[in-house]
Every structure is written in C-alpha cells, then in structure tokens.
Amino acid sequence: MELFSRWMSLLPIFFISCFFGLGRATDCGGNNVAQTLIVGKYGQAFRTIQAAIDYVKSNNDQWVKIHIKAGFYMESVVIPVDKPCIILEGEGIRTIVSHWDHQSINNNATFTSFSPNLIASDITFKNSYNVATDKYLGNKIEPANAARLSGDKYFFSRCRFIGYQDTLYDLMGRHVFKDCYIQGEVDFIYGSGQSYYQNCYINAMGRFPNLPGFVTAQGRNSADDPSGFVFEGGSIVGNVKVNLGRAWKPYARVIFHNTYFSDIVTPQGWVSWSAAGNESRTTYAEIDCKGPGADTSKRVAWMKKLSSSDLNKFSFASFINSDGWVHNLPTIS
Template sequence: MKVFKGLFYCSIVILLNCSFAQASSIKSHISHQISPYDFVVAADGSGNFKTVQEAINSVPDFRKVPTTIFIKNGTYKEKINLSASKKLVKLIGESVEKTILTFDDWAQKKNTFGEEKGTSGSASFYIYGDGFVAENITFQNSAGPVGQAVALFVAGDKAKFTNCRMLGFQDTLYTYGHGSRQYYYKCYIEGTVDFIFGSSTAVFEDCEIFCKKAGYITASSSPDTAKYGYVFINSKIIGDAPENSFYLGRPWRPYAKSVFINCDLGKMIKAEGWNNWGKESNEKTAFYAEYNSKGSGANAKARVNWSHQLNETSVKAYTLTNIFNGWNPKE
C-alpha cells in the first residue's frame, strides 16, 4: 500500500512539473510572438546582441519585410555599416538622450596604410540600405572640432528619422546620393561648417538646427536634374553661435537647392542669408529661397538679390509627395 501511494504521489509531481514546463514553454512562445522587436541590442548582454553591428549583420540580405531592432540605453562606440543588401531595417532606441551610437574618426585621421580617411571615410554610421527607419537614437561623431567628421552618412533611398539627434561639428550629416530621398522629423542636428551637406533630396520638418561657433548650415550639391534639394519646414534655427555668424547655406555644387518654409531663424543668421562659395557663376544656377521666415534672423529685404522669396502660390508645390516624387513618409 505504501508503495502504491508513493507511486501515486510521484505521478502527480511529474504531471505537475510537465504541466508547468508546458505552460512556461507556451508563455515563452507567445511572448516571442507578440514582441514588436526582432532583435534586441544591449551592451550589458541582456539582449540578443551586445553591438549594433552584430544585429545588423544578422538581418537576412534583401529581406522583403521590415526587421525591427530595439537598442537599449547605452553608449555604443562602434563604426557601423548598414550595407545595401540590408533593406527595410528599423532601429528603435530606448531613449534619444541615452541611446548613443558614436565613433571618433575624422578626415585627416590615417588608416592602416597611412592614408587620410577623407570626409566620406570619417563617418560613424553608414546607411546604404533602402527603407531605413530610425527612432529615438543619437548619432554622434565625437572627434571634436578637428575638421570634417561625419556622424551620419545616408545613401539609401526612403530613409526616415524621427526624434533623433545628429551631433558633431563640421560635416555632421552627409546626405549622400543623387537618388536618395530622406525625411527628418522632430530631429535635432548640430554643427559648425556645412553641417548638413550632400546631393540627396531631404526634408527637415519640425526640427531644431543648432548652430555652433560660426559657419554655414547647408552645403547642398543637388544635381541639375533634381527639382528639390533641402527643404526645411516649420523648423527652428537655434544655437550658441554669435550674432551674424551663420549663413543659411552655400553651394557645394553649382545647382545647390535649399528652401526654408515657415522657419524661425535665430540671431546668428547673417542678414544676407546666403553665400556663393566665392563663385559668382553659382548665383545663376543655385536656388535658395524662403517663405514666411520669422525670428531675429529673418530679413527678407537684406537677403542677397539672387535668392528668392516664395509666395502663397509657389510655396504650394512644396508638399512631401511632390518633393519626394511620389513617396509620402507619413503614410
């Protein structure tokens, strides 16, 4: 009888253990199924990967659906490359102030062969894959005021950044690629000389552009075939730069295009607004314009005579769908 009772109790314990194990397995499976993230990056080892590059490398090449990567708070010092085969990748930071992707290369820094890295080689993060999305992330080049030092190099098409920060000095944000369309929403971008530059078509909506020391906000190199270049909408130009120390832009290439619409311009903006980069011929090809600028840096009457002031009719062409040739990043 005692043997029977012992077997009975053992059977009950085994069944209970199996039930708990099965329930735990089901719970784990369900939890995995409902997680909004495919991968989690955490420097402390609590995620799937400790580095952002490892997570990116694990994204299948040419995947046709989005891959979402959550990055926990931390400072990730790594030089990151998202190749063209990594499409529809979405990075979400835990918080924009504490999720920091940074590196410290600069243009004159030597590579392993003793050659200068150059501006393009100085970037902390390269984005070549199409359909890239970033939210709540700080992109930084921590080299300091040592010349060209790119924080973010964006070449992929249909790139979208929301509530992100781009930190650096000269050449902070490189919008690379003639066919690349880029949308920056509620972002913070800081720098000194030409700190938003390149040939892409890019819109900066509800952004804060922070001017440090003295310099030029934009250095567009739009090709002659591009109808639009840089468009700033409802953004604020702020900073600690001295009064009358910044130009809205200068043309890196002859057909540069930059337009400011309904923007609040700080006192650091020079009355003349725009610079021709030492070439009078650029005045005939570059397109620089404003509409309804306000703030102490707004001075339509004092702007260079080769710039433009849009009117209520011409400004209507500046919709996201028109600027991006059919792509609306808000949809």
C-alpha cells in the same frame, strides 16, 4: 573642406549607388514588422548594433526592427546595400552611438547606410571629433560625419546628429527628418539628398565667433536634378554666427518655410561658393520665417522669391511623398 576633394570623394559612392540602384527600394511587406532583435550592453543576444545588423539576412524584404536599449555604444555602424527594410529603434537621449574619426568625408562615419528603406527613431549619432566638451576644444578641424546616408526612403524621427564639420552627410535619396536635433558649425547638413526637415532643431555650436559657419552645403548638380533640402518649421539657434547655406554645386536648392531664426543668422544669409557668377541657377528661399534673424532686407540679391504655386512643389506631399511611401511605413511609437 576643399571643393575638389569633395567632388572626387563622391565618385566611389556614386558608382556603388548607381550600380545597385536607388530605385530598388521595396515596400518591405507594408507596415508589418516581421522580426524584432534586441541590442543591449547586458543580458542580450546582441551586444553591439553592428552584430544585429550583420544577423539580418541578405536581400531582406520584410521589416526587421532592431531595438537598441539605452546605453553608450562606441562603434561605427554600417548598413550594407543588400540589407534593406531595417528599423533602428532607440530609447531616447539615453541611446547614444558615438565614434571618433575624421579620415575623410566619405569614410568612417559613426553611422553609414547604403541600403534603401530605413527607419530610425530616438537615437543619438555622434562623431566626437572636433566637438568641444567642457574646456577641451578638440583637435585640428576636419570633416567628421555623424551620419552618411545614400539610400532611398529613409525616415528619421526624434534622432540627434552631433558633430562639428560635415555632421550630416545627406548624400542621396529621399529622406525625412522629423523632430530631429542637428548640431555643427561648418556645412553640417550637406549632400545631394532630396530631403524634408520637419520641425527640426538646428544648433550651430562653434568656436570662432567672428567667422560665420554654414548650416547647409547642398549639392544639386543640374536643373533636372530632383534633390534639395526643404526645412518646414523648426528653428536655427546657437552660439556663433552662421550663413543659411553655401552652394556646394551650381544648382543648389534649399528652402526654409516657417522656420524660427535666432540672431545668429548673418544678414546676407547665403554664399554663392561654387555658383559664383551663376547665382541665378541656385534656389535659395525663405518663406514666412520669423525671429530676429529672419529680416531679409540685407539678404543677397539673388535669393529667390517663390510664388504660392512654387511653394506647392516643395510641400511634403509633392516634394518627398508623391508616391505615398511615407504612409506605408510601420508606426513609429
């Protein structure tokens, strides 16, 4: 991944998002679901997820649930900016949305959402490009998004994101990932989202045992930028060595709290990358983490040591839910 190309590729998404405005997120009628659509491979009105999304009216302001029955859906799904208030509900690991593409880091993701107000549960989003299966190791390594998320107020529960490089493009907006599974090796959680990862299972699956990968590449751009990734609980495991993160932009912010680190985490933990020479601007911190990879004695000298009051700023209530939007969502079964 080249730093310049990634900066340039952000521009179209940035201007689109600014034009429509992340602040236009609504309450979608509180916690009531106004309509339910069902997607299934057989015997349903909608055979594809995209067909059900296309059916939702423009400028929708009430929650519409799209229940996706168990099955393998080979499609690239897009929620446009004018269709907020959508719930995607799968049936666990048997509901799989898969796509194979790598054109660029900002195009052709398996799942893309531009609109605000999204709930998704019990769905696997997979970009199979570069993902090894059995004896087949895939193709030339390229960025290949399983999901690209650029709206405000997203809540993912028990979802799976599978890829190799740039799996989860957590681009912008407030996002919660609860009890999710995220797989990759290179920058596989990246972007400028203001996001909270709660009890997520992070699996670093790679093919180069002597070349450590990167769990995160966070893109905080200034001291006033509210973005950052906070990981609460969960674990980092896998079959290759990984760094916890590298700074995509100069004020990158990633915090792990009470997370289990297996021995795949490198001793240094963090890489300055675009913050080289100004590492003090970054906020990389580990609090009360455990496991054989949690030894901080050989971490980079510029890793932050947060006080209790600092940690309070990164709690769920303060960092992601200060206006209570999460408590106003429909119940996820």
